[in-house]
Amino acid sequence: MHAPHALDLVRTRRASLRRLLTPARLRESFAVARPPSLRNAAVAGMQTSLAVLIAVAATHQSPWAHMEGFPALGALAALFGRFAPAGRRMSVVLLSGLLLVASVGVLSLASIAGATPATMLICLALLAGALTWFTNHWGLGGPGAVIFVFAACAAVGPVDAWRTVVERVLFTAAGAAVAWCICRATDRLRSDAPMAAAPGSERPLLHQWNAAGRIALCAASAALLALAAGWPHPAWAAIGATAVLQGSHLHITMHRAVQRTVGTVIGAALAWGILANQPTFWPLLAAVIVLQFITELVIGFNYVFGLICVTPMALLMTSLAAPSASAGMPMARVLDTVLGALVGIAFALVFSTLDDRAHLAAHHENARAG
Template sequence: MAGPAGTSALRAMTGANIVLVAVVLAGHTALAPAAAFGGMTAVHARFAPYPVRARLLAAVGAGLVLCVALGSVVAAAGWGPVPVAVLVAVVAAVAKLLTDAVAAGPPGGLIFVFAVATTAVLPVSWSQAAVQTGVAALAAVVAWCVGMAGWLFFRKPHEKAPSWRESLLAAVRLPSHELPRAAKVGLGVLAAGLLAHFLHLGHPYWTMIAAAAVLQSTHLNHTVHRTVQRVLGTLVGVVLGGLLLAADLPTPAKLACIVVALLCGELTVIRNYALAMVFITPLTLLLSSLLTPPDAFGLASDRLLDTVLGALVGLAAALVRPGRGYSLAAA
């Protein structure tokens, strides 16, 4: 595990899980999603120089907290599936636009979609929405601190962050490569969400997340590869996740599996996306099982069906307007 990739994976595993493990062991499992999404700040800016990482992680953390807040407010207000799908699509488009503009790198805008789509369907009161937002903020701060801890020992005197001003202005100024890509992501996510709703799928937000995931790239061939890899990796992952759910593990064991799964996912995502999904899928299923007693077969089958549908919708959206160029901004 030596080298930059191993260091990055350990940093992500630590930063993403500190607050999550703390709130779950303290008995507040309802706060697990908020803690997880705030902590996912740590999986960004894997190899960026520290000055760039400091600003990028701060921006990502603020964005994830905002997404948790939006989702929590929508849930407390009792929005229906169609307005939620529209909101998630807008977030997906904006996240794609901004992460592409500043060259944020993997996982691109995906976690923002994950955060708002998940929290928007979890029933909460207004006071619980505020608490969720606070927990997400705490987790994001902890993740930022973990991500920047090495700066104390490996500071380079001449490092500095380049300005984002021009790239952001160029992204929203016609003609722009980023605007059509963002629109394609938004429309693909909206189509996936509406289709999942009208088909009465068990977890339609997973469909929107899958569509957003395969649309993070800007090259059609890359999108096709990601679609195939996501489906194949999820197929194996739901088998593994279903076995873990069926084992009815105690909460500390589930947390240990989540921590290890994130580490393995971070170690493999750059090299082999399908293998990373083998680990990320059980992680997602185990997180879901913390909230309600799981039906192992039902939860696993929902994950597979929703992922396949969302990935195919995302691929269809990519085929409508194939992008040019090549990007590694995939989840």
């Protein structure tokens, strides 16, 4: 059997693009599904919200109040393993906490080493690829590598002393430790729903490496394009690209892109309304806690619902870490998200395999027949 001609492959990709852009595929992005376990989602939301509250409030009352954004990042370890068996949950939370600490530490080290903005973004992209591999290989499940990339983005800013690097790592680790303790104390509240497999964890090792490499290249492209455009937060484009490419199939990637764009636009408007009132620390923290809990309740129904809450929550957490950067963040988030989504779709299509495109064609035909 002869290898497919290059022109035939291009035509196949063009056909795949047409299928992705059909109204039916776009409507699928807004379908409401039944979450695997609303109880487990509520427990994970409660655990994460409580961990963020304790870790951030304690830091705010300490002499290191300027570090209060980093324990919030470490506390996000409680998001992982909500469907893990009882004996596996704590190891998932521990590994997730270690990856959050490593994400902050690696980018902080690159910064103090004198990396240029472009080099920092390349380091972030390479880290995104590595984090994707670890997340899939260790079967950490949702919400996936995008949380670790988000944590790494918080460390992209300049570092002026080794003490700052150490403080960032220690406070992120402290937040992760709080999350582990809270999950350990309350894990009995979860139901025994089976663990959802992480996207890509069932694939051969070579496929996992290919997926990690694709995400690294895509994240670098999106972030460097944002940097070239002069946008203030180019690292956020890497988050969008990573999130989109976590989809296991081409139509899921398109759904992610559409859902992330729509949810971010609405969520950014909500964040703008909150930040326009220039809230003080405690109302800001309360808003983060409420949004975190609601996110976990609704994201299982549709990713759009989750992003409507995740976007303002992420921007408010960024505001906690850097209050002076609040102005203009909502619009920057929208631009970076749209860019990341577009670059992610392009990479997913260009680097798709014949099996990927065949799966899309079969899904398209089955949906038409149904």
